[in-house]
Ligand SMILES: Nc1nc2c(ncn2[C@@H]2O[C@H](COP(=O)(O)OP(=O)(O)OP(=O)(O)O)[C@@H](O)[C@H]2O)c(=O)[nH]1
């Protein structure tokens with residue numbers, strides 16, 4: 437019969453290994469016990485962290501994940517700002533002050549553009565056209581003096597750009613043209629940041645002190661000291677006539693704040709919601725925003741929205757997100773029918789958008805993803821058409837149709853729908869909205885509709901409906 441031996445630690449190699457030394461002094465014993473306690477504490481902490489990571493991963497998997505896509509300047513970040521304003525009011529309020537530096541940068545950039553055009557005209561260097569009639573200018577010595585005095589704003593623009601990082605530059609660093617298709621440089625551009633604007637916030641304000649950044653403070657002072665000169669040069673009929681002659685419609689360019697200069701330079705200025713949606717800062721890498729959407733009687737739902745860079749060289753960074761997402765919002769700026777891509781002036785911007793749209797609709801990884809089209813910048817489209825710009829001069833297929841807003845916008849919608857139906861997976865519905873995402877009130881209605889549609893679709897896909 438086999439008898440059970442009482443456990444003998446002298447026979448157990450593990451017990452032997454961790455047993456205290458035979459001649460341990462009281463100090464050594466105290467030290468050993470302290471170290472053992474610390475080790476237990478570290479292990480407990482790791483367990484807790486692992487548990488938290490697991491919960492976070494599950495939360496992420498359960499979240500509604502939305503990718504916002506479109507070419508650069510289409511209005512992706514502005515759409516997400518609307519989401520933030522509506523559903524993440526605390527973060528929105530905390531970040532408000534950080535937009536001041538962006539507004540100031542946008543403002544000085546417009547002034548510097550005006551000065552570039554004026555000095556170019558005065559020196560006989562035609563910046564925007566080769567029209568010989570433009571050599572006759574209504575400019576004089578006053579313009580020259582004002583431009584010279586405002587030269588100090590060049591340094592202010594440089595300082596603010598440095599403060600705000602690479603997104604403050606409209607041009608991409610050197611690096612090849614990927615074309616409208618996705619290039620294979622995924623890793624290189626896949627810079628994930630979960631901080632979004634918070635990164636900028638901490639750069640603009642001291643992260644711990646919350647005090648206004650020196651660069652921003654000096655910029656505000658210098659721009660304030662130039663206010664009268666800026667107003668004189670901007671409101672001058674000669675300047676306006678030169679700008680008109682050069683077809684430099686500054687008022688319609690992103691981040692235009694020259695008409696708000698008195699308000700912006702008043703003491704204690706803080707950007708309004710409208711200022712923030714109108715401010716322009718290019719997205720670099722991928723930024724992530726999280727919201728919890730309260731749904732009245734239903735359980736709240738977590739949302740993760742990804743904002744990506746739209747320039748051609750960054751589009752490869754979109755692909756890894758295709759596998760994760762629930763829905764994709766595609767932003768198509770309709771007003772761009774007469775513009776060229778900044779990164780490749782040979783390509784019409786609307787053609788690039790159509791080409792991207794086709795690629796997205798036919799992408800196999802997105803076969804089950806709900807796609808929602810925002811036909812954006814309708815306010816600028818309307819203005820352009822009313823000012824007499826003819827669509828047929830840029831898109832021949834439009835032919836001799838009426839050049840009014842209703843006809844043009846509905847014709848564009850038909851083109852998007854036709855491309856969609858020819859390329860999408862069967863039974864996926866075509867969902868589209870005409871938008872002007874700087875109109876926050878109208879956009880909030882659109883977002884409610886989008887939210888409902890995405891949740892409904894998600895429930896159907898997960899078998900909950
Ligand atoms: N007038 C008008 N301006 C808009 C509209 N949508 C966006 N904008 C402006 O256009 C500029 C560019 O918008 P963003 O949201 O930064 O563009 P984006 O698609 O994120 O661009 P990238 O980050 O470069 O990819 C901003 O100054 C916006 O205020 C619109 O519907 N109407």
Ligand SMILES: [Mg+2]
Pocket residue numbers: 512513514717718719743744745746
């Ligand atoms: Mg952006």
